[in-house]
Amino acid sequence: MSRFNVITTVPEFERRVRSAASGTLTGTVQSIPSVPFPVGPEEILDRQTGEPLEVIVVGPGVPLDKAIKLASVFDLMYPEISVLLVHETTEALALQAMRSGVRDLLSPDADIDTIRVMLERASLASASRRRGLTPAHDPERQQGRVIAVMSPKGGVGKTTVSTNLAIGLAKLAPMSVVLVDFDVQFGDVASGLQLSPEHTLSDAVNGAAANDSMVLKAYLTVHPSGIYVLAAPVSPTESEHISGEQVARVLAQLASEFVFVVVDSSPGLGEHVIATLEQATDAVWVCGMDIPSIKGLRAALGVLHEINLVPPGRHVVLNFADRFSGLRVQDVEDTLGIPVDVVLPRSRNIPLSTNRGVPLLQDNVRDAATKGLRKLVSRFDPKALAQPQKKVHRRVVIS
Template identity: 60%
Template sequence: MSRFVAITAVRDFEGRVRQAISGALHGELQTLSPDVLKGGPDDVFKQLNGAPPEVLILGPGVAPDDALKLATVFDLQFPEVSLLLVAEPSPELVLRAMHSGIRDVVTSEIGVNDLRVLLERSCLASASRRRGMSAAPESGQERGRVIAVMSPKGGVGKTTVATNLAIGLGKVAPMSVVIVDLDLQFGDVASGLLLEPEHSISDAVHGAAAQDSMVLKAYLTVHPAGIYALCAPRTPAESDYITAAHVGRLINQLASEFKYVVVDTAPGLGEHVLATLEQATDGVWVCGMDVPSIRGLHKCFAVLRELQLLPQGRHTVLNFADRKSGISVQDVEATIGVPIDAVIPRSRTLPFSTNRGVPVLQNNSREPASKGLKKLVERFDPQWVAAGHHKLHRRVVVS
């Protein structure tokens, strides 16, 4: 069996592939002419030496439409094969490629070292999918907690709360936490955590990652604090290709792999937010200390009760708390009809840490805002819950 198959007539590129494989990757390279595509996928299968390869490279020299047609068939019949497209990438082509099951789109000018890394990563992904297909599913596997961080209006510090919550939970359960940026048009989780992600949620909901949780993990970005992140699309236009069904399936996949899935949602109650609530075990509602935010949260609770989408775990956070605002915590609780579980006082340090991309809980700060965030994290700590603290609600005083 040839571990690598390249359909190309460009000898220079073929030589670079052989250089990338030689001395670093085990396996042989089989090269096919682009003419083989004229007879359709069946003719390609006849040309292969033995079983399907681990990595199939389409191009250069292959028409993109022909490459995508072949990739679609391979993705359906041999989902364990990693598909690579060599072409001049454009946003439209990348999206079409993802829908066809192609793992990466690269230019024909890619260097030998970068090509070696790409092929090695593709082989690892292929091996993971093979193991996933051969392994029997574990019965009774415990599902992780899905925590939807929400607010009816923007500008209340929802992303700051979500990123700090994920960092705090990372100390409770290292490498068992993933934060998902579901503000698909203008998400800020990447900047809030000082990340430059190679992949986004657009990659994760299409192609092989949507079928295999092991492959999905390869699309996550690792944060130095010991958590994973799945960041928002690179452009707002990509959000049009992500449906509520995609979101539901993605969250269900992550919940089967991680102890905590923190979802930073977009403001309001759009279809993606409702799809998240259908999977959520907990909801964290962030409210500012202003009348529009408070009334918005009251309406939000009323709508979700009517839709029967209120998660079993409910946690309400009052952000930007300030006694000079003319509104007390008791006033907020009376309006929204539920107790406030965590209060985050107005702080100069918190915006500064957000702008730096370093959450305050990452630095173990002792300022009042970090204390409020730690109280929120404690509500998800099994030891804290086992001690019975979750049954208590103490009246909060804003200093």
């Protein structure tokens, strides 16, 4: 969860920072009196409450020499904390700020949207540095979990499951979850979350981002729930220039930086889906409560078993379940030959949440579908998995 601190003598600027942080970023803003000016980082950190400090905004109204000195000390002692300097920019100041370790320069007249973008970038840089400071030989440091949300056919609620899963996981690992839209032709994760991303997958697989994780993370979009999003290309024609090899490389990069990488894949078993499965630690299989969807999933699983491409973690989600479909959960399990892990009953709240762009787990809607989504999230919670399980599988009855 992001945490920001501001040192300024200008109440109006502090108000804009607070508005920017509350607009899209999780976390709160603390302020430190600028008179007398803090003698060093310890004085600031001693007053810190709640989440770890990620971004400190210095100015306006702060003497430039003191601001530069404070940034230099933070850069040496706490490089994981990003410093934003608020001052009228000149070429000489830009060079001085760069040498002192200032993350970005911000105009005192910057509007709320500009401040928000700067805070997002600085927060992302802080998270990257924290992970980078973990020693490479640390036994606790490991690749993130890549969770592919899959379906042989479209229209079964795959994106709904993906977005809610990512938001639920963010409560387990704040600011450490990225949702990737690999439905490269018709992906709608961005619209489903009411995001207007500046960059998409097309940018991420080309140029410097292909070889530099820091550049790649600059192409991610921050969602108010605290997840990062890599959106699908804007135009379906752009998918022709994205290969399976590029998809695999992006996933490997993200897995090295995030605890959870949730992938909303395209329907079927195309090149990009196969590349995703090769990197995945888990597959969440989504099917509807209709015969074509169930038979399609059985056929897909059969093919993947033949080529030995089924991820170790398997999670079957039955969506749109109701007792008027003419099928029972047992019928679905008998056809698939494997148990159904999570049942999502048909709910009026799901299409409503989709149209609003606010997933159920973000809005904390209370209904049976929300309960099912939370159960899916719990399958990836280390604390929940550590508890003894009395039953391996319990038959679900749809009311």
